[in-house]
Amino acid sequence: MAITGKVIRYGDNVDTDVIIPARYLNSSDPKELAAHCMEDLDKTFVDRVRPGDIMVGGQNFGCGSSREHAPIAIKASGIACVVAKSFARIFYRNAINTGLPIVEFDGEIDEGDQLEIDFEKGLLKNLSKGSEGNFPPFPEFLQKIIAAGGLFKAMEEPL
Amino acid sequence: MQMTQSQKILAAHAGKKSVAAGDLIMAGLDLVLGNDITAPVAINEYRKHGAGCVFDCQKIALVMDHFTPNKDIKAAEQTKQVRDFAREKGIEHYYDTGEVGVEHCLLPEKGLVVAGDLVIGADSHTCTYGALGAFSTGVGSTDMAVGMAHGKAWFKVPKAMQFRLHGKLRKWVSGKDVILHIIGKTGVDGALYKSMEYCGEGVANLSMDDRLCICNMAIEAGAKNGIFPVDEQTLEYIAAHSKRKPQVYEADPDAEYESVTDINLDEVPCTVAFPHLPSNTRTFDDMPEVRIDQVVIGSCTNGRLSDLQVAAEILKGRKVHKDVRTLIIPGTQKIYLDALKLGLLEIFVNAGCAVSTPTCGPCLGGHMGILAAGERALATTNRNFVGRMGHPSSEVYLGSPAVAAATALNGIITEPAGL
Numbered sequence: 238m239a240i241t242g243k244v245i246r247y248g249d250n251v252d253t254d255v256i257i258p259a260r261y262l263n264s265s266d267p268k269e270l271a272a273h274c275m276e277d278l279d280k281t282f283v284d285r286v287r288p289g290d291i292m293v294g295g296q297n298f299g300c301g302s303s304r305e306h307a308p309i310a311i312k313a314s315g316i317a318c319v320v321a322k323s324f325a326r327i328f329y330r331n332a333i334n335t336g337l338p339i340v341e342f343d344g345e346i347d348e349g350d351q352l353e354i355d356f357e358k359g360l361l362k363n364l365s366k367g368s369e370g371n372f373p374p375f376p377e378f379l380q381k382i383i384a385a386g387g388l389f390k391a392m393e394e395p396l
Numbered sequence: 397m398q399m400t401q402s403q404k405i406l407a408a409h410a411g412k413k414s415v416a417a418g419d420l421i422m423a424g425l426d427l428v429l430g431n432d433i434t435a436p437v438a439i440n441e442y443r444k445h446g447a448g449c450v451f452d453c454q455k456i457a458l459v460m461d462h463f464t465p466n467k468d469i470k471a472a473e474q475t476k477q478v479r480d481f482a483r484e485k486g487i488e489h490y491y492d493t494g495e496v497g498v499e500h501c502l503l504p505e506k507g508l509v510v511a512g513d514l515v516i517g518a519d520s521h522t523c524t525y526g527a528l529g530a531f532s533t534g535v536g537s538t539d540m541a542v543g544m545a546h547g548k549a550w551f552k553v554p555k556a557m558q559f560r561l562h563g564k565l566r567k568w569v570s571g572k573d574v575i576l577h578i579i580g581k582t583g584v585d586g587a588l589y590k591s592m593e594y595c596g597e598g599v600a601n602l603s604m605d606d607r608l609c610i611c612n613m614a615i616e617a618g619a620k621n622g623i624f625p626v627d628e629q630t631l632e633y634i635a636a637h638s639k640r641k642p643q644v645y646e647a648d649p650d651a652e653y654e655s656v657t658d659i660n661l662d663e664v665p666c667t668v669a670f671p672h673l674p675s676n677t678r679t680f681d682d683m684p685e686v687r688i689d690q691v692v693i694g695s696c697t698n699g700r701l702s703d704l705q706v707a708a709e710i711l712k713g714r715k716v717h718k719d720v721r722t723l724i725i726p727g728t729q730k731i732y733l734d735a736l737k738l739g740l741l742e743i744f745v746n747a748g749c750a751v752s753t754p755t756c757g758p759c760l761g762g763h764m765g766i767l768a769a770g771e772r773a774l775a776t777t778n779r780n781f782v783g784r785m786g787h788p789s790s791e792v793y794l795g796s797p798a799v800a801a802a803t804a805l806n807g808i809i810t811e812p813a814g815l
Contacts, residue, residue, distance in 0.1 A: 250584055250673060254781040259760040262433045263463060263470035265440060277783035297585035297618060301781060302760070303520040305437050305536035326589050326620055327520055331536035378420040378550070388542050389445040
């Protein structure tokens, strides 16, 4: 499966408090959460994000609180995939468990670039820059969780 | 195969003789924790998959501490959803207003975690229980839901960083300063995916409250867990709080560590983390004059009795600065009662502080002490991200209870030794 999308880019240490501030966690409704996604970091995000856009971060994306509301909000906002140099570990788990595609990739990507990501081949093409690079596939163990449609379903079969 | 303390606990719970860093394992859990923010998402997931009974109604803790006493109708609906679930499934350890405490202060006090346990919690500060010699880590709501249904979770066996502690902390320096000092050096992702394992003769000089505080903030260095060796002090604490038998795991002498750092506790200074990262630390030999509008003493990091005692020692017979709103939040009802009996609450009220019922409240910008645009707080909490305690343009400075109390008196960030 490959996706193509336009980049919305942020820096290092994007924490889950700015992805979805705690004041909105009195709801777990994905649409309500999406309406406030990234609000404290980028007030323009909610208005400019388009379905299929790709969010790009630097190191330690998703650090801080364990709130699963963060990947839920990003996914519900229309973002097709998050690409970052590294992910904080709880966010990484939560993204897999909630079905938000994530890619660990360290390459030059700017705001507005057009990316093509092939998950099976582990290939990321920056169509705007004419560059490309590989990213490591998920370990087989995690691929089984993704293929099963989430952790709960995967647990019905021995991993 | 030589293993770290964390790896030994994981191996035992996965039914394996040994594990190595990088292994992906499925392991049995001793406790699954959730709160009023994360449990509703887990319960939705649980119900969506038609899961029936929970794996063990004694081994789940549901702690309504974040937005309680319920801050608004939506928050009330969320706790109601969890309360109904707890009743339906017969979950024994459900804690609500009147009984509740800040989860990571409450669970050790209730004896729900002992040495050797494997614990997951849908709260990132679940790493606190490493102080008791348990492997304990934060996860999300889906992991919590699966944990409640199956009593299992998957783990990638972590590498470890070793911190060898020597000597003894000076007056007014606490576990909070130790962990801020460490995070200042490692950075907020310096321990990403790894264990932070503590050892050395200095451990014996740290109180259990200091160790709980140090492990609490392991996540702020990106770590999977923090863990202390089990000593006499740990065993005494566990015996005083729990009927369960602890299981002691020690790191093998040749266990592999990615890094080894020596820390002389005598040399650790009072440390403050400036906005907007816990790693953005400064000490008082390089401290600008920072005016503070609010001081918060409490949270899962520093809401324990010894934290309140230190603050009271500084505030006794004095008045907080007229421009500083000072909030004192005992971590649990027991801590509240102990503070009452010891006369600490009287000291706080006489000093002009507001004493609150246990809640996470202001720490996450939930309620009970929110900041306006441009305001600054000095808090004993654990995070100072953008907007963490209120308006996105407000600022949070992290420090120890002693620094917080001294700051409340002067209205600017103040070193307690200088008072």
